[in-house]
Amino acid sequence: MGSELWFALLVTALGTFLMRALPLLWMRRHLIRKQASNTLDAMPSWLTVLGPLMIAAMFGVSLVPSSINTATCLSTAVGTLATYLVWWRTRSLGWPVFFGVAVYGGVLLLANAAGI
Amino acid sequence: MSSQIASTVDRPWLMGAREAIPLLGGYIPVAISFGVIAVQSGFTGWEAVLISTLVYAGASQFLFVAMVAAGAPLWFVVLMTLLINARHVVYGPNIAPWLTASRWWPWLMHGLTDQTFALSHVRLPQLAESQRKAWFIGLSVVAWFSWIGGTVVGAVAGQELTQRSPLLGEVMPFALPALFLVLLAPRFAARLWAVTLGVTIVIALLLAVFGFKNAAIPIAAVCGALVYYGISALATEKVQRAGEVRNGQ
Structure with a gap:
């Protein structure tokens, strides 16, 4: 890499880091200024709403398989349902993910074998 | 998930590391792809690894190497890469109420990705204050190293690996x-949240299907927020009307 490209990489890395760290520092100061007994109340309400919505949006995007066809769509639907059912039963983090991936892989394998 | 797990955690860093394992299914195949594409775009293996170590943000890394390979002006490469990463701006403030006074936290934000944010947003409130930093370090170190490791594998032997086991690369990202x-x-x-989240998920999914993967997250989240506040306003108005009718009787 030439020196200009190195510079571009460092600016990108620094900019990304600052976008992660500076808003945190801003919110910390905001919370301290408020000096609220309950820190959640001191947060702007839109921010508490936006957090889960960002996760939901990431979920929606991650549901789209890299190659969209009947087999991957079917596997995604069944895998998602399996994940939810195992979560409903166990209320844990690891097992639903493990079973979800296993079911997704199993359905994908069967669908490919069946020529779907 | 248990709403209160604080008292049962002996080694929070280990718990964080363990809870990062589901992330690896998504990280490693993507990092391998990045290593392959970076080398194909003319970067050396070391340069690819350095990009993964310093930038550590999936989509923007792909854009960075693709734009550089295409000969785009470097200021434009930096601008577009930062624009894609702009969504990170809302992550830190969202977990700020659960972070301790340690001066390490701003530095640890290098490890705040989409996925580690999602986990932290749910898990940090459930942990005791004294355990949060160690938990986050365990989580982010495993996630970061898996991203770097995946890039190394991709840069060194990625093409052969993805050709030998294509199904594995398709299955693991479902994690x-x-x-x-x-x-x-x-x-x-809760009904309000069920509707709001449902709308957000569907919008994000549709945008991603039509090729707008990077714009999908902020746009769907903003649409979801509009739905949330819209339904909340309607519910408040309904309650007010019911109160007025009762008072008028």
């Missing part, structure tokens, strides 16, 4: 939607 679903699942109990 990410499964993880996001588990993190969201408790919120579906």
Whole structure:
């Protein structure tokens, strides 16, 4: 890499880091200024709403398989349902993910074998 | 997930590291792809690894190497890369109420990705204050190293690996939607949240299907917020009207 490209990489890395760290520092100061007994109340309400919505949006995007066809769509639907059912039963983090991936892989394998 | 797990955690860093494991299913295949593409675009293996270590943000790394390879002006490369990463701006403030006074936290934000944010947003409130930093370090170190490790594998032997076991590369990434679903699942109990999250998920999915993967996250989240506040306003108005009718009788 030439020196200009190195510079571009460092600016990108620094900019990304600052976008992660500076808003945190801003919110910390905001919370301290408020000096609220309950820190959640001191947060702007839109921010508490936006957090889960960002996760939901990431979920929606991650549901789209890299190659969209009947087999991957079917596997995604069944895998998602399996994940939810195992979560409903166990209320844990690891097992639903493990079973979800296993079911997704199993359905994908069967669908490919069946020529779907 | 248990709402109060604080008292049962002996080694929070180990718990964080363990809870990062589902992330690896999504990280490693993507990092391998990045290593392959970076080398194909003319970067050396070391340069690819350095990009993964310093920038550590999936989509923007792909854009960075693709734009550089295409000969785009470097200021434009930096601008577009930062624009894609702009969504990170809302992550830190969202977990700020649960962070301790340690001066390390701003530095640890290098490890705050989409996925580690999602996990932290749910898990940090459930942990005791003294355990949060160690938990986050365990989580982010495993996630970061898996991203770097995946890039190394991709840069060195990625093409051969993806050709030998294509199904594995297709199956493992499902760990990410499964993880996001588990993190969201408790919120579906409330009707307002169920509708809001449902709308957000569908909009994000449709945008991603039509090729707008990077714009999908902020746009869907903003649409979801509009739905949330719209339904809340309607519910408040309904309650007010019911009160007025009762007072008029």
